[in-house]
Amino acid sequence: AQRVTQPEKLLSVFKGAPVELKCNYSYSGSPELFWYVQYSRQRLQLLLRHISRESIKGFTADLNKGETSFHLKKPFAQEEDSAMYYCALEGQGGSEKLVFGKGTKLTVNP
């Protein structure tokens, strides 16, 4: 079964501190993984996907197949990073349906 686990519901850091949002997945095969972000009163939007290997807004995420993880990291958090972050995995069966984790609410304090 495909499953995405985000162990932290809430994460609070101070501005300028490093931040890591954890994501573990369960999937047989080569996964395609994503991080989506939802800022306050805005719609869910794609932050990054592992195949593009981009750094968006200073965030990076590395796929670790051995640990089945796709943690999201940023070396210096900013207040505007405060949001809900969802890790997602592309589903099997010829569909691009996304299987989401339950999300982590990140708060960056001044």
Add this chain to the structure above:
Amino acid sequence: DSGVTQTPKHLITATGQRVTLRCSPRSGDLSVYWYQQSLDQGLQFLIQYYNGEERAKGNILERFSAQQFPDLHSELNLSSLELGDSALYFCASSPRWGQAEQYFGPGTRLTVT
């Protein structure tokens, strides 16, 4: 703005009723997805349509149905509503088959009283 629109924004209705949620995908996007977001279950995939045809089903109840019309807009029909159906319903679209990046709408908040 991703361009996906959903109406209505909010909907309050009583148990046992039926409602229809509407989604217009981004211009040119052929795939439409419906998701349900509730406090306890998080974001759950319900159903996907591609160019008018049902493509995949997730955790969608039999009381729920959807369709995609020739102009590619989609409707999600929820019937015999129960209190537990109260949730945010999101629609997302993507350009074409094999394009996994999805663009989300703002959601419809359904409250069943």
